Amino acid sequence: MDQVLSSVRNSCRLLKIFLDSPKEIGVTELSKMLEMSKGAVHKLLSTLESEGFIRQNEKTKQYTLGYTLLELGTKVLKNHDIVDFSMPYLNRLVSRTNELVVLCVKDARDAIYVAKVDSPHPIRFTVESFRRFPLYSTTAARVLLAYQAAEFQEDILEEATLKMYTPHSYTSIESIKDDLLVIKARGYEISSNRRNNGVTGIAAPIFDASGQVTASISVIGPSDRVLPQQEDILHETLATVQEMSAHLGYRT
Incomplete structure (x- = not known):
């Protein structure tokens, strides 16, 4: 486990939450589910959002999966x-x-x-x-x-x-x-x-x-x-x- 980056692992854990959760989730709920501080979760969300893996609903301020994941999933299916x-x-x-x-x-x-x-x-x-x-x-x-x-x-x-x-x-x-x-x-x-x-x-x-x-x-x-x-x-x-x-x- 020495080769595992905790920040990357936490990002993966965050993304996987959406597999069995509502379409949109807020920072507070994500913080509880990940057992991490709101500040740490917000940093993860900001990083993932910058790369298109997560997007924020401007009206609700909650988060959902981004279109980059859809592109990657389509690529996996094609290959x-x-x-x-x-x-x-x-x-x-x-x-x-x-x-x-x-x-x-x-x-x-x-x-x-x-x-x-x-x-x-x-x-x-x-x-x-x-x-x-x-x-x-x-x-x-x-x-x-x-x-x-x-x-x-x-x-x-x-x-x-x-x-x-x-x-x-x-x-x-x-x-x-x-x-x-x-x-x-x-x-x-x-x-x-x-x-x-x-x-x-x-x-x-x-x-x-x-x-x-x-x-x-x-x-x-x-x-x-x-x-x-x-x-x-x-x-x-x-x-x-x-x-x-x-x-x-x-x-x-």
């Missing part, structure tokens, strides 16, 4: 590569579940597996990377569709061509709609035998800073291995997507 960002999480989830883990993203009207880490088991289920498929067709894809606008869902499902991959495949659009409501209500999807006999997928959404879902993670494996440890795999999957969403700036 952000979801695959590079996700790989440590995918690897960790595989190490904890010992099953295939895939990262699925929405691309226009389709879903794509953009990254995967295979199961270490000799007998395992696997998928093809960068494969494009309908948003209603797999566990990870349905999670993405469940969090889209109702109009978009209707549009996608109107064009759906249901195929009987297994005896458990969807036979009606209404049953897909019902499942989408369940997925969004509980925050995850567990599906067996829909597309491949003897295969179970457990998937959950990743939220970005704006609260949108454009990616999901799914753990997939033989049902006779996945179902007995379903609760543990679900717990690990939810913990992973929650951590990823938080790092992307999502706040519940």
Whole structure:
């Protein structure tokens, strides 16, 4: 900690207060929350304001975040590569579940597996990377569709061509709609035998800073291995997507 500048750290602490606080905050309240004198807080605010990180409302004399932070945030998002960002999480989830883990993203009207880490088991289920498929067709894809606008869902499902991959495949659009409501209500999807006999997928959404879902993670494996440890795999999957969403700036 010898390399840490206390003034910079206090500035960072001050900025982070706005993540879970009202839009505008006064010096007195900031002083209490930071446990610093009003004079010290005012100096921090003046410095941050001079660089555009903080701005003061001339009418209320209270402070809010400045536009420089918006510029920096936009730059981060532009430079952000979801695959590079996700790989440590995918690897960790595989190490904890010992099953295939895939990262699925929405691309226009389709879903794509953009990254995967295979199961270490000799007998395992696997998928093809960068494969494009309908948003209603797999566990990870349905999670993405469940969090889209109702109009978009209707549009996608109107064009759906249901195929009987297994005896458990969807036979009606209404049953897909019902499942989408369940997925969004509980925050995850567990599906067996829909597309491949003897295969179970457990998937959950990743939220970005704006609260949108454009990616999901799914753990997939033989049902006779996945179902007995379903609760543990679900717990690990939810913990992973929650951590990823938080790092992307999502706040519940």
